Amino acid sequence: MIIAGLSGANGLDLKLSQLLNAELLRVESKTFPDGETYIRFYGGVSGETIVIIQTLYPHQDRKLFELLLSVDTAKDLGCKEVITVIPYLAYSRQDRRFLDGEPISVKTVLKLLRAVGVDHLITVDVHKVESLRFFHGNTVNLDPTPLFAEVLRNEVKAPIVIAPDQGALSKARELAYLLHDSEYVAFKKYRDRVTGKVVHELLEVDFSGRDVVIVDDIISTGTTIANIASYVRDRDASKTYVVCSHALFVGDALTKVRMSGVSKIYALNTVKASEDVEVVDITPLILEAVRSLTRS
């Protein structure tokens, strides 16, 4: 087995190769003066299983094309099979046609990955797991909730776990269960059919003196999280924690979240972490997934 990390490997390639005692292939990745993406493998892959690691943020389209180019090249060079590890799968939120004439972007991404020859796809906490049906090959979706529960367990006391919308409810339920069977609630969120805008409906719960854990899969602009954090602060919650898999933190998102009274933010290393965020390492789960795929 060979491990290859692209420009968005985020150090996971080195960790995996050490833990698996597998060869780490050197890959050159650069951009030409005119903006074209270029990669080069320094070493043979013929007859091998290659694990290619690439997250898809930031610069989603560039990182995706780099990955497609690499997989196509690995197949051309005669590798036996390609396992791609995509810690953060971009476009996963555009998983259906919310409005007429829209694309199902995650379907397109998964179709392209299959077209160049990806055999197995490993990803982490994809926005909706049903989206993975668009990939006509083997998929593994890693659930980081136990990792988050482990770090939170000694820190929070009888928290209320909040899902920002119904989509995150099962995640909140699982986390609450792992935190000594705590309480959990979901905000209501829906997309206005006409304008396409997201609307939040708040709920009435007694947060007074309680620790709060807000859990979500992706934080992008941070507005949702900041609104909820302000809401519970206004209702005299004790400490507020945020737990998220993919902390994109676009623009001033981190400041926005901090200003809303959040004590601590836990996020995975599926994208490059902002400073001031507690990083929870996803490597153990990826390691287990790669092992089980290559054992069979």
Add this chain to the structure above:
Amino acid sequence: MIIAGLSGANGLDLKLSQLLNAELLRVESKTFPDGETYIRFYGGVSGETIVIIQTLYPHQDRKLFELLLSVDTAKDLGCKEVITVIPYLAYSRQDRRFLDGEPISVKTVLKLLRAVGVDHLITVDVHKVESLRFFHGNTVNLDPTPLFAEVLRNEVKAPIVIAPDQGALSKARELAYLLHDSEYVAFKKYRDRVTGKVVHELLEVDFSGRDVVIVDDIISTGTTIANIASYVRDRDASKTYVVCSHALFVGDALTKVRMSGVSKIYALNTVKASEDVEVVDITPLILEAVRSLTRS
């Protein structure tokens, strides 16, 4: 027939729809705050032949993904067939493995276009026409040389037409022939096997008092063209013209070319033209290609 222009349509969509008297579909194209590309068709395409126009420069990977997303969506929405017009096909210069472990990027691009359902591909003066074999569908490669000959014919007197390398020789030969059967020569250019760098070997021709036309398919950094223009200026050439299909002009390329003593630059509108370049409109050739594809 429906015409749809994406963010890189460069005005060709409007022109084509008028000339073909075909519906121009409104397409929204934007980038989300986190960097994800989004498109939306405002209008039905079911049962129709749709012509989607998108050049692939600048921001090659973003423009490519936008195109792939659009074609996949058009097919999902039930269109009968997709004709894509890609005036400038990015990645066409990486058409073979120059060095071990490199990708054949143009193959990957063409494979992806086919995977989402492109039926017919129309492009302009692709770097090497053999590359189009990687697309397993119908392809049309438009030759702009007659258009250039038309604008040059009354401007240059008995010119020497220069190809910067052997790859551009047939283009120089054709242009020279159309310019009253003028003289043509090629510089020698090769890629060093070890370093991968491009080396030029200059030739000995009497340029004194002669008009010179340098012809190439793509101008990127402009270094090659500037070197040749300086070379012929030092040998007392009269006026120097540059003719190129795709004027990318990266960074200070235009200044570099101007400083080397070039009088006039002619370029197609396959990419957004820099100021100070004489634009030769490719629309008539695209029109003809679309007509012949839809007649059959």
